[in-house]
Amino acid sequence: xxxxxxxxxxxxxxxxxxxxxxxxxxxxxxxxxxxxxxxxxxxxxxxxxxxxxxxxxxxxxxxxxxxxxxxxxxxxxxxxxxxxxxxxxxxxxxxxxxxxxxxxxxxxxxxxxxxxxxxxxxxxxxxxxxxxxxxxxxxxxxxxxxxxxxxxxxxxxxxxxxxxxxxxxxxxxxxxxxxxxxxxxxxxxxxxxxxxxxxxxxxxxxxxxxxxxxxxxxxxxxxxxxxxxxxxxxxxxxxxxxxxxxxxxxxxxxxxxxxxxxxxxxxxxxxxxxxxxxxxxxxxxxxxxxxxxxxxxxxxxxx
Amino acid sequence: xxxxxxxxxxxxxxxxxxxxxxxxxxxxxxxxxxxxxxxxxxxxxxxxxxxxxxxxxxxxxxxxxxxxxxxxxxxxxxxxxxxxxxxxxxxxxxxxxxxxxxxxxxxxxxxxxxxxxxxxxxxxxxxxxxxxxxxxxxxxxxxxxxxxxxxxxxxxxxxxxxxxxxxxxxxxxxxxxxxxxxxxxxxxxxxxxxxxxxxxxxxxxxxxxxxxxxxxxxxxxxxxxxxxxxxxxxxxxxxxxxxxxxxxxxxxxxxxxxxxxxxxxxxxxxxxxxxxxxxxxxxxxxxxxxxxxxxxxxxxxx
Numbered sequence: 001x002x003x004x005x006x007x008x009x010x011x012x013x014x015x016x017x018x019x020x021x022x023x024x025x026x027x028x029x030x031x032x033x034x035x036x037x038x039x040x041x042x043x044x045x046x047x048x049x050x051x052x053x054x055x056x057x058x059x060x061x062x063x064x065x066x067x068x069x070x071x072x073x074x075x076x077x078x079x080x081x082x083x084x085x086x087x088x089x090x091x092x093x094x095x096x097x098x099x100x101x102x103x104x105x106x107x108x109x110x111x112x113x114x115x116x117x118x119x120x121x122x123x124x125x126x127x128x129x130x131x132x133x134x135x136x137x138x139x140x141x142x143x144x145x146x147x148x149x150x151x152x153x154x155x156x157x158x159x160x161x162x163x164x165x166x167x168x169x170x171x172x173x174x175x176x177x178x179x180x181x182x183x184x185x186x187x188x189x190x191x192x193x194x195x196x197x198x199x200x201x202x203x204x205x206x207x208x209x210x211x212x213x214x215x216x217x218x219x220x221x222x223x224x225x226x227x228x229x230x231x232x233x234x235x236x237x238x239x240x241x242x243x244x245x246x247x248x249x250x251x252x253x254x255x256x257x258x259x260x261x262x263x264x265x266x267x268x269x270x271x272x273x274x275x276x277x278x279x280x281x282x283x284x285x286x287x288x289x290x291x292x293x294x295x296x297x298x299x300x301x302x303x
Numbered sequence: 304x305x306x307x308x309x310x311x312x313x314x315x316x317x318x319x320x321x322x323x324x325x326x327x328x329x330x331x332x333x334x335x336x337x338x339x340x341x342x343x344x345x346x347x348x349x350x351x352x353x354x355x356x357x358x359x360x361x362x363x364x365x366x367x368x369x370x371x372x373x374x375x376x377x378x379x380x381x382x383x384x385x386x387x388x389x390x391x392x393x394x395x396x397x398x399x400x401x402x403x404x405x406x407x408x409x410x411x412x413x414x415x416x417x418x419x420x421x422x423x424x425x426x427x428x429x430x431x432x433x434x435x436x437x438x439x440x441x442x443x444x445x446x447x448x449x450x451x452x453x454x455x456x457x458x459x460x461x462x463x464x465x466x467x468x469x470x471x472x473x474x475x476x477x478x479x480x481x482x483x484x485x486x487x488x489x490x491x492x493x494x495x496x497x498x499x500x501x502x503x504x505x506x507x508x509x510x511x512x513x514x515x516x517x518x519x520x521x522x523x524x525x526x527x528x529x530x531x532x533x534x535x536x537x538x539x540x541x542x543x544x545x546x547x548x549x550x551x552x553x554x555x556x557x558x559x560x561x562x563x564x565x566x567x568x569x570x571x572x573x574x575x576x577x578x579x580x581x582x583x584x585x586x587x588x589x590x591x592x593x594x595x596x597x598x599x600x601x602x603x604x605x
Binding site for chain 1: 355548552555559561562563564565566569570572573574576577579580594
């Protein structure tokens with residue numbers, strides 16, 4: 001099969017390195033973003049720029065979107081100058097943004113009526129995963145389309161799973177965000193408890209990382225959290241946005257999420273304290289404020 | 304100038320469980336009334352039989368009224384009856400007033416008020432608390448947002464329907480106050496449910512416990528009201544779980560807007576989610592106890 005000519009819309013912290021990998025792998029790329037600098041850097045690397053999503057769709061057979069939120073995806077896919085206005089029957093749209101499952105299903109349905117094949121394929125792994133092409137990609141859609149796009153996914157990610165029909169990728173991503181949020185809250189409470197009781201939180205991170213409580217947050221973020229390093233990574237405000245979606249999704253499916261709901265409110269408190277630009281592990285600071293205790297390692301006690 | 308039955312014609316849109324008795328109280332106070340309801344119900348006929356004039360659309364109601372009151376279910380309903388194609392906005396004359404007594408989003412309220420203001424129509428948001436009984440007896444608590452002079456002018460109209468009538472601030476403030484009411488109400492409900500659950504699971508006679516604590520520092524309107532209902536296994540609404548959930552969503556949305564955490568509300572919202580999942584969304588809010596009974600396999604009811 002001939003190689004797809006790929007369109008890429010949304011060249012932010014995630015999209016820019018992802019698009020870069022596709023260029024490096026030899027794909028022809030047509031890009032679009034409102035940020036001129038991001039577009040220029042990819043054009044310099046060999047991509048072609050298009051003025052609108054419609055123009056991207058007119059020039060490509062496979063279109064990838066990587067955008068902040070549901071309304072952005074709706075506008076880019078279905079808006080007046082959107083993909084739908086330029087895409088031909090048989091083309092493929094892969095949305096790699098994290099958005100509401102209900103919106104993903106609707107967008108897929110509307111594009112599907114035009115003969116466009118759709119996958120929802122949100123990712124996990126953050127900016128580091130995007131740069132290293134080690135993203136986890138959770139995909140919703142049909143097997144044939146998935147098989148066709150798989151070589152392209154492999155350029156950007158490692159752990160790539162077809163989870164089920166349209167919307168399934170977003171559902172699994174929502175499950176991922178539930179688990180990560182609750183884990184951050186749990187790690188934060190443990191660190192504050194230990195610190196206030198007089199234990200160096202760095203020791204807690206080191207010990208627990210080997211036990212039953214080991215997890216991605218302790219492993220990737222624990223050392224930085226106890227040093228007060230909350231440079232993003234994945235911004236807290238974006239996780240808060242995801243939790244908004246998740247709570248609505250829980251209501252849609254009538255699944256009570258009592259634990260997530262309280263964690264969601266802690267994220268809301270962090271937003272109220274203007275901490276949305278911190279890494280999501282900055283949720284620690286909310287628990288610290290409640291306890292009147294910072295969970296910081298003391299350099300003097302470090303081995 | 305203050306409203307009087309001689310000088311002020313009133314329109315009323317939405318003759319539901321709350322709206323019909325409220326409209327009847329306005330008739331009783333001597334006001335001329337034009338009314339509209341989406342569907343024809345015996346309730347509507349009764350209000351018409353008591354002297355109200357039936358109109359074909361909200362627009363027609365407003366065209367015959369100096370003050371138009373809306374009392375419908377949710378934000379989209381209010382948008383439809385006020386801003387819709389046959390909405391109040393197309394019938395109301397400049398200088399008229401709209402009073403929305405539904406419980407809806409403060410944000411949407413401010414948007415609707417701004418649209419009406421473009422036509423020279425004033426708006427008060429005036430949601431109520433007190434339930435069907437309060438509507439019938441004319442004893443509702445009414446919390447009002449909007450301009451002071453509009454509030455003062457409309458006060459006699461509100462006094463025909465309620466007792467505790469407080470002007471809390473600018474447009475949207477009435478709705479926000481109502482959401483505060485829902486916060487306290489829902490968490491009171493949760494408190495009653497947990498207390499009765501502990502009593503029952505410990506093998507105590509929940510009836511006696513309720514009797515003992517109702518008069519003390521933990522006593523509340525909610526406890527006195529729903530406590531006996533729970534113990535009697537009476538889950539008829541009062542106030543339906545589905546509507547409570549609609550209000551709690553508005554609470555969380557409004558709290559989100561100002562960045563304040565509501566861990567208690569979010570938890571009770573999820574407990575009600577479990578009640579809805581069990582197919583009990585049309586029961587009264589006292590059915591919250593069933594979320595606990597489902598977890599523990601113990602009935603709190605004596």
